[in-house]
Amino acid sequence: MKLKLILTIAFAGLFLGANAQQVKFTEYDLDNGLHVILHQDKTAPVVVVSVMYHVGSKDEETERTGFAHFFEHLLFEGSPNMKRGEFMKLVSSNGGQNNANTSQDRTFYYETFPSNQLELGLWLESERMLHPKIDEAGVKTQNEVVKEEKRLRVDNAPYGKFAENIFQHLFTEHPYRWQPIGAMEHLDAAKLPEFLAFFKKYYAPNNAVLTIAGDIDVDKTKGLVKKYFDEVPKGTPVIKRDFNLKPITKEIIDTAYDANIQIPAIFAAYRVPGMKSRDNKILGMISTLLSGGGSSRLSTKMVDEKKTALQVAAFNYTLEDYGAYITLALPNNNTPLNDLLKDIDTEVARLKADLISESEYTKLQNQFENGFISANSKMLGVAENLASGYTFQNKNTNDINEELSTVKSITREEIREVARKYLNKDQRVVLYYLPKK
Structure with missing residues (x-):
């Protein structure tokens, strides 16, 4: 039942921190504002390359909901240096796994690789950030993918709309009132320049965190990060909106x-x-x-x-x-x-x-x-x-x-x-x- 999955995810989000072994890390910024976090753990020959962008459905316009989640899909379309649909093939053919997810507040992309494929993971994420393929063909393809996802996970799923019905009352004056999947009519109505503008605004290095965790050499990894991400241009700073909602005073x-x-x-x-x-x-x-x-x-x-x-x-x-x-x-x-x-x-x-x-x-x-x-x-x-x-x-x-x-x-x-x-x-x-x- 979907409710059980939702509850499992919700509870997992609560359980952070402990007096167990401390998680050690190194962090620094590139000149373009990209924040980099490195965590070395040599217990297994595995490495995770991930990028968290501080953009979610709350950053969307009222008549263009679903953009952040749409980009979760769209940014797998490739780049000038790889064919359309090749991104995931490169990951799987090199022994890796990858995915992404979007919430109201952020979008998270990641690859898990054997540690000898660290450089491939960095290249893939730099391609996604530097010059992803955003064109009419990709938008049309991913529009159909998102529609199918909405039918599967929301429209035809038991209890699939409970959050939608609750949030529209709890957050009447806040973008949390709509769900990350958004409205299909908004995506249908959007033009390519709107997608390009959304990417330029939110998917810049100064609005992202690159985290690399696993079997790495820290100094060597710093060099690879510089090699692949230094050339990404800094974006205009993202100013988040402040919300001060009136309290609910009646059931x-x-x-x-x-x-x-x-x-x-x-x-x-x-x-x-x-x-x-x-x-x-x-x-x-x-x-x-x-x-x-x-x-x-x-x-x-x-x-x-x-x-x-x-x-x-x-x-x-x-x-x-x-x-x-x-x-x-x-x-x-x-x-x-x-x-x-x-x-x-x-x-x-x-x-x-x-x-x-x-x-x-x-x-x-x-x-x-x-x-x-x-x-x-x-x-x-x-x-x-x-x-x-x-x-x-x-x-x-x-x-x-x-x-x-x-x-x-x-x-x-x-x-x-x-x-x-x-x-x-x-x-x-x-x-x-x-x-x-």
């Missing part, structure tokens, strides 16, 4: 219908602070307490004891400017949706009234520490987490090593106060997500 109730489901669901979502906030980290702890595993409060009560829910969850959908704290439940034995919401609200109210126990607090600490080991067990995870720290934590790449100490400094009293501050009925959206006949 918003909505209903959505989905022809792809047979079991209804109920969601309750709250607008919360973005990823730089300490409160955001506390909300991550609260979501783990409520639904992080089979012995969590909501699962124990609603799935095991009362048997009213097939699935219940709470997760913190963390973004740069704001976040969405979402609870949800799928009924068992035709339990009314309002009964499920009442049970979730009861557990939230208990969080507000009483301090969590010492044993629960210790369990939370252990869960976050184990999460760090999982999140950084592969070079790809290390590369992305290093880049994210620099991009989203005030250029603090070392956030990867500081997160757990921050989490361990959070008190039980803070957990109670944050629940009281944000998880209130007059500050939320309630969505009844029903089968469409």
Whole structure:
């Protein structure tokens, strides 16, 4: 079920940092503004080459949504130095893997190679940044690819539009109100000069982080980075918009219908602070307490004891400017949706009234520490987490090593106060997500 995948991704994003082995790195800037992070780990002959561009769907215009995600695809079209469609063939034929993903806040490209193919990975990413092939043929091809992806992952996927329905209420005055996949009519209407302008504005080296992690020689890698990226011209600085949204002061109730489901669901979502906030980290702890595993409060009560829910969850959908704290439940034995919401609200109210126990607090600490080991067990995870720290934590790449100490400094009293501050009925959206006949 897609909901389980969404929750897995959401929880994985929470588990950063630990007092396990520190992640060592070297970082510096090229003259064109490209920030470079190098992490040496010789435990396996593998290297990851990645580039994180600080551009996502929130940087799009209202009538041109979907551009950032579209470029996730378009920038695999090749360059003057490779034929169309050759990018991925070069990766696979040299023993590598590659992919990309786009969020509301950033786009992340990467290749994983045997370490003797480091130079190939750097060349590929420099070609993407320096002179990608952006033409009518590529735009037409990728337009059809994106449409098929939208049909598969959103339009025809069970519960595929829950975030779309929630975010349009939580973020009425913010670009988070639309999803990264965007609107197909906007992509259909866009002209080639608009795509070229979007690339020139956002895919410049001074709006990107190049992270290389794995079996590398640091000095040699610096030379290769200079060789392939020094010639990329610096772009005009990107000025991010500031948003100061008015608080939600009245419960918003909505209903959505989905022809792809047979079991209804109920969601309750709250607008919360973005990823730089300490409160955001506390909300991550609260979501783990409520639904992080089979012995969590909501699962124990609603799935095991009362048997009213097939699935219940709470997760913190963390973004740069704001976040969405979402609870949800799928009924068992035709339990009314309002009964499920009442049970979730009861557990939230208990969080507000009483301090969590010492044993629960210790369990939370252990869960976050184990999460760090999982999140950084592969070079790809290390590369992305290093880049994210620099991009989203005030250029603090070392956030990867500081997160757990921050989490361990959070008190039980803070957990109670944050629940009281944000998880209130007059500050939320309630969505009844029903089968469409």
